[in-house]
Amino acid sequence: MVFLVVKGTVYPDEFTVERKLSDTLSSSSAPPSDKATPASGNADASPSVQDSIVPAIAHILNKRHQLRLMLMSAQELAALLQQSQKEGGAATSEAALLEHYTTRIEELHARLKDAASPVRDDEFDQAVAEVRAMTSSLYPCFCTHPEGTEAAIQKLYSQHEDPELDEDTRLLVYHCRAIVDPQWKANEMISEDAAALWFCGKPMESTLAKYAGRNEKSKIIVKVAPRAGPAPSSEPRMRYEDQRILYQIMCQKREVYKQLEESELRDRVVRQARGAVQLPLGAGGVASSTLSTAGAGPGGSDAIPTLKTDKLRPIYSQKEEREIPIP
Numbered sequence: 001m002v003f004l005v006v007k008g009t010v011y012p013d014e015f016t017v018e019r020k021l022s023d024t025l026s027s028s029s030a031p032p033s034d035k036a037t038p039a040s041g042n043a044d045a046s047p048s049v050q051d052s053i054v055p056a057i058a059h060i061l062n063k064r065h066q067l068r069l070m071l072m073s074a075q076e077l078a079a080l081l082q083q084s085q086k087e088g089g090a091a092t093s094e095a096a097l098l099e100h101y102t103t104r105i106e107e108l109h110a111r112l113k114d115a116a117s118p119v120r121d122d123e124f125d126q127a128v129a130e131v132r133a134m135t136s137s138l139y140p141c142f143c144t145h146p147e148g149t150e151a152a153i154q155k156l157y158s159q160h161e162d163p164e165l166d167e168d169t170r171l172l173v174y175h176c177r178a179i180v181d182p183q184w185k186a187n188e189m190i191s192e193d194a195a196a197l198w199f200c201g202k203p204m205e206s207t208l209a210k211y212a213g214r215n216e217k218s219k220i221i222v223k224v225a226p227r228a229g230p231a232p233s234s235e236p237r238m239r240y241e242d243q244r245i246l247y248q249i250m251c252q253k254r255e256v257y258k259q260l261e262e263s264e265l266r267d268r269v270v271r272q273a274r275g276a277v278q279l280p281l282g283a284g285g286v287a288s289s290t291l292s293t294a295g296a297g298p299g300g301s302d303a304i305p306t307l308k309t310d311k312l313r314p315i316y317s318q319k320e321e322r323e324i325p326i327p
Contacts (some may be wrong), residue, residue, distance in 0.1 A: 001216060001217055002020070002216075002219075003017075004057070004219075005220065005221045006223070007222070007223050009225045016117065019208060021212060021216075024053070025197060040060055054224075057224060058195040058303070060124060062192065063126055066128060066185075067128050067131070067190065069184065070178065074101070074135060074175075075105060076099055078098065078102050082098065085098070095140060100134070101135075101138060115230060135176065136180070139172065142156060142176040147226060152180060153180055156177040162188075197224060199220060201234065202231070206278070208220075
């Protein structure tokens with residue numbers, strides 16, 4: 001088995017899928033099927049059963065992005081419902097459903113951020129269906145219709161365009177439409193049949209064994225991008241989070257060094273003012289480069305440190321500026 005770390009190019013995303021070494025990839029010479037439809041045409045449809053694993057991976061990427069958009073609207077709907085419950089009160093069953101709704105949103109957010117655990121093919125399809133079902137239970141007047149889901153979506157679009165609708169209700173209609181409509185922002189989805197896995201600036205071909213050899217449990221970082229388009233941008237050598245952490249460490253060390261330098265200079269000035277430090281400005285002092293300590297006297301007195309000034313800039317007497325008469 002090979003772990004593919006998939007990264008998106010249209011929008012930032014990262015997840016891991018587990019595939020076999022014998023799984024085939026799209027060939028650059030094979031044209032897309034005439035029966036295949038892009039993801040923008042039907043964002044809610046599952047990928048067709050093909051030999052290539054690329055459409056399934058692109059489908060997972062699209063579903064993750066769709067779920068992320070739905071969770072943003074679901075959070076707003078949950079907050080609005082909590083506010084209305086505080087003002088007018090609510091039944092126990094509705095409060096329990098809202099609590100389950102909020103908990104599930106947090107769990108799905110955490111799952112989207114988990115880039116290490118392998119993803120199942122239908123995992124996010126089930127999550128999208130679950131969020132829609134719970135939203136329809138919380139807002140049945142907006143998300144359901146006797147004639148079916150399509151009629152409910154058309155009703156939401158017509159309500160959102162109604163100029164006499166108040167702004168609070170319009171906001172509810174907008175978020176319900178974002179969750180119920182499977183074509184919501186379909187232009188942001190990548191075409192599943194025209195997509196390819198890019199590795200080292202080139203689309204992957206043949207099988208995974210061509211890139212991983214016989215190494216089981218190997219990890220390959222790939223990007224999903226259109227096959228006919230340009231190569232996706234390369235990854236930076238260091239992530240932004242790592243750069244920020246290193247910059248914080250550098251600032252902390254700089255502050256520590258500054259405090260140490262100030263304390264050392266302060267101690268030197270105090271000892272010099274008390275006559276405990278001798279400044280040998282002659283040839284003997286210039287010959288050395290570090291701060292040395294003289295030996296203790298015969299009476300057992302403390303050692304007297306001497307300051308080495310070979311790396312200090314020479315101090316010249318102050319020059320006076322005089323006006324020179326010009327003949």
